[in-house]
Amino acid sequence: MNQYLGTLFFYAFSCSAVLVYGIGLEKAIFEFRQGSRFYAQFPGIITETIASTAALWFLITKLLLPYGASYLIPMAIVLVCGILHSLISLFVRAPKTPITGERIFFFGTVFLATGEASSLPEAILIAVACVLSFYILTVMLFAVRERMNASRIPADWRGTPLLLVTMGLFCLVLYTPDISWWFTEVFPR
Amino acid sequence: MKNNTVAFLFALCPLVPAAVRLAYGIVLTVAFLWFLLTGLGIRELVRKLRPGDAGPYIEMVGIAASATLFTLALQWLCPILSVSLGLYVYLTAFSFIILVSIDFGSLKNGSFIPVLPFIPMLLAFSAIRELLGFGTVSLPTQTGIFEFTVIPGFDFWGLGFWGTAAGAFFLLGVAAWLIKFRQRKAFSARRQA
16 A cells, blocks of 8 residues: 555656656646636546556557567557547547647656556556646646736746746755655654 | 747757756757658648548657657667667657647648757757756767766766756746847847837
């Protein structure tokens, strides 16, 4: 149980898929703007991600790897994700034209989960942690935007420049549990 | 394209963790050019096939195949770099898709406007990060990377922080500020003239 929790926290925070791997970073920058309804996409994204990871796990471990066709994995990921995305879109309300960043985030998450996991539960946990890391970062960026709007900031720093510097600070903050003596003392491994 | 800076920033996002050395930047640049070349062919093929809504997915499968071919070539040419960059070759493909999709119109007209100016930016970004983070400039070789020391004594007083993802975000933030500052100055100069 602890091992699974560790995996979840590792990919959601200290090794955030968004900040460390860059998967979904452009989507987070895009979605933090006013009027974005990124939270409404959550059920669709999480369902697609879990279903695709599970389907691909069996395809990769039972078919592609035993027959030495590992080079087909990237194509299989895009195909399976595309088919599941179309199927799930029938049930979950989705925009008419899918946004590129959304698809890329989805593919990247599944790619990372199937590439780094050693078992199916771990793959699903990594995929869920990736989605969580995206939502955590986007919510934090939302808060930053609110703060920026209410503050007197030099015009040249407003918007993207300050956002990037803030993301640098988030990177440092999310690493903290891994290196802080306080955490290692309070939560010994 | 409405805003070059934003489009480039979006495309650079997936590459922030990988573009830490010039050697990596060069490999990713070659990957980018390869995707541009194959991407144009794939797009032409998809246009002729007219698959309707499935078109973007077929195109992405094609780019994934192209990324796999590039990875196999990299494993043969630079086996050590292919281990270090493994996942990031595929992330470069994502970055390419983002860049092309943002400015789909210009590529459709046969112009390579968004992709070609992005390449010097990627190279400059990785070179500056390496210089500030390690004090060196590196080139890819078959046995890994070959480093030239540019700032001697970097081990004693250099700040490796600039080589990390957090440092990269700070550098990008400063670069974005400089661009905005220059644009504002140029705009006010034009207004006064």
